[in-house]
Amino acid sequence: MSKLAAVVGIGQTRYKTRRGDVSIAGLVREAAANALEDAGLGWDDVEAVIIGKAPDMFEGVVMPECYLSDALGCNGKPMLRVHTAGSVGGSTALVAASHVQSGSFRRVLTVTFEKQSESNAMWALSTPQPFSVHLNAGAGGYFAPIIREYMRRSGAPYDVGLKVAVKDRLHGARNPLAHLQLPHITMQEVEESMMLWDPLRFLEACPSSDGACAMVIADEELATRSPKPPAWIRGGAMRSEPTMYAGRDEVNPRAGRDCAADVYRQAGITDPRRDLDCAEVYVPFSWYEPMWLENLGFAAEGEGWKLTMAGATSLDEGGDIPWNCSGGVLSSNPIGASGMIRFAEAARQVRGDAGAHQVPGARLALGHAYGGGAQFFAMWVVGADKP
């Protein structure tokens, strides 16, 4: 039976197009130091470090954790490097949690980062290879057809994506760490922004950011003694399926549905919309909000967009199930860290520590990450109450 574990410290950097003031180590360090400070701890209090990021080609450093051991106070300790594509931030948090939940460690530090400004994200995500049998059309080239298929199936009106783009940016404007600060954004502005991959417009896609996110995860006793309220890990799950297989539902991937069912079962959630107070869900393209609302069981199939349009996911509109109050991936996207930011922001909510984007009285929250061709999923549920 797994031991209890809780998030006792959270640290992030400010997310920006380019953090030109720090080295790679400096960036990662900033988040880690912030997390330790939040937990009221020093470097010696950490027993192991679990680090995650997306492909090494982003920074052009092979297995950069080797070089980062000093910046993270890791010498003489275990360090593990996770890489599960875009879901890595979430997977890394789960692997970190397993260090404590297994009873093997009492307190660990976990950090994820991306310093995308060191290269070109589109290049790093699909480096050229001879004999490539797939046409390279960028990440949007992969996801836009799936979004189009969702629109066809659900009959959703064309402006659902516009609404999400505005909603998440308005959320982001409440979060001083968010990369995009667009407090006056309108649906018209989104609609008039450049079309990238039809039906995806520029303002419906995530930015490319530098940034890092860190958490300190502790066992039951240490968490109870922690100076700030802990976010108790009530469940964690991962699922993977192949990128392509005959009959795969790319719009509503089974890996996501199964992962959600697993984490809800662990957390005792039967109706996510009712039982959860908020969610931080990996939405890099606006249309993925309605798609994931259905995939994660917040709405019936084909109905997700109705929640979005009704304002149910909007903090500003007083929705009953606010999604991505931090501004989400649409407001900040250091790829390797983006998943962990979701997990950490869920934890901030239940700790009552989310500042201007706090959901009043949040007690139970979902953190979600996905990666690859929407084939790798990682989720956790955190709560203010000890299970």
Add this chain to the structure above:
Amino acid sequence: MSAADILSRDFELGFTYTRSTGPVVGRFLTDLRERRIVGNRASDGRVIVPPMEYDPVTAEALTDFVQVAECGAIVSWCWVTQPRAAHPLDEPFAWAMIRLDGADVPLIHCVAAGAETELATGARVRAVWAEQTRGFISDIRYFELVQGAS
């Protein structure tokens, strides 16, 4: 299966990365451009060259910069008989750990020498600067022996 068994081709995976250095690495490279070498002092008092951002023992951020000499002694070395294309020198050369005067921790750089027999641990070396320095590790083109193997 037939001729299809092996279908292969050379290719290059490459990008010119734009690294931001942060203050510590930036300070070292700024000084290097002025043909000066700085290190910094670790929490145990040792002078580290090139300077480290964070102490390997205490993890504290390190700031106390110390200028060191451009000459020093070889702590260990190896002899590369067949330099690879990306290596900084085309002729056979040595990689060496070099403890610069005023430093406690050796740095790793290349040493140009005519032959392996000229090298020895303890040998004295001196930095040879690039004609045009730009704030890059290769502003030190290589180290040269100032007195042969003793």
Add this chain to the structure above:
Amino acid sequence: MQELAVVAFSQSDCLARAGAANEVELIMPQLQAVYAQVGIRNAQDVDFVCSGSCDYLQGAAFAFVAGVDALGAVPPIKESHVEMDAAWALYEAVLKIRMGQAESALLYGFSRSSSGDLPMVLSQQLDPYYLAPLWVDSISLAALQARLLLEAGLASEQDMAEVVVRSRRNARDNPHARLRGDLSIEALLAEDMFVSPLRRADCAPVADGAAAMIICTVARAREWGVPYAVLSGIDHRIETHNLGMRDLTDSPSTRLAARAAGVAEGPVEVAELYAPFSHQEIILARALELGPDTRVNPSGGVLAGNLMMASGLSRVGEVFRRIVAGDARRGVAHATSGPCLQHNLVAVLESAS
């Protein structure tokens, strides 16, 4: 704490070049082999899967994603990946089982490191401002370490040659080895230097391939009715990236990991050490405090063939094979990562009885 068992292991031949086989084609035979050893169908029949690989060895982002195509991951599976040797995938799986989220796990590691120039690829593991731009290759760094060891009087060229001779001799019984045979120390010492003070034979030959393993709870191993070795301890530690600040003649991180894994809590009959350079075996054997009774690298070790990203897992597998064969009752496996033994993992395996 949950008692753990290693129940299956398979590795490919250490091929100088894997020819036409891509990642899936490298991995799949090893997966099929471990499934057969425990009598399961595919990855659906274990609770967790974790792999180890490195994008830069392959020369493409997301090298591990293709690996999922070898698993039969429909319906979706619980799966994760470390950008490390698969020995660390084993570590992640151990935690998963200890926390009660799995009773069994499949691990695999793979690479086609012959695709690139490995020592130069690994030079980009170094700090990106001071060393990586100089392209200090991994063999040269190991040579700097070797000279420190030699000049400190902690080993001789003869000692290093003995390591190589024993590796080649032991590898005669290892069908997967790339280099095997009878060599004399004199002949070896007469060979030219490669990167002085290292000769070519002191350096592990690069090999393409894959390895796979299945671990589980002891209860599950009994259920499956297969022979198993108990994984009684596992730990890993990292050191500073600044080579100038490390004592390169010792491996303090291996010492720490060995203590935490409980190496000294019983006799070590066999040890499989991931030493890509001959002098590193000497450093590791000392750090693990192995005595004269320990058979070191009976497989030949990685000097006989180095499957990058799988060699660490293979060391565990080699000890497992000897224990279930009754050749040893207790053994130690070691894996390494980073330049000059920066990061080390130690596992202890024991016979079930």
Add this chain to the structure above:
Amino acid sequence: MSDAEHAVTGIECPVYLQYHFTAGRAPARFLTRIREGVLTGQRCPRCSNVYIPPRGSCPACGVPTEEEVVLPDKATVQSFTVVAIPIPNNPIEPPFVVANLVLDGANIAFIHLISECDNSAVHIGQRVQAVWKPREEWGYAMDNIRYFRPLDEPDVPVEQIGRLSVSGWEG
């Protein structure tokens, strides 16, 4: 100027590595055949689904695939996007249509271009056929097919996409 204005804050690091890439057995077989103008998939021995381009395994079943299936060059649009921005390493000028296409007789889509039509007329279920480059330009590459162009055939109902036989869609 002060020292601060002079300080080095960034460097350019060229990281260029040379590799020797091998296509893999199944992809190499596919590429060898497409060099002859033949589209060859592989059938899974367990679930019977046909994969093209083949990877040497059925990702769903996790078993090696061996049996080769020659497929026609007619396909159905499963979905698509109009790419409006230039893509690194892709020489095609935007805007262009990238579609997930399923060849007749195949059970999986691949990505290719659609042309010879108004971009706004492309739709899910549309029938298309390959337009090949001149034979003398054929190499070991999927772009021996320059693009797909619309066919004057009735649309395929969505639930039938990816389930057609090699003989195609009769409407």
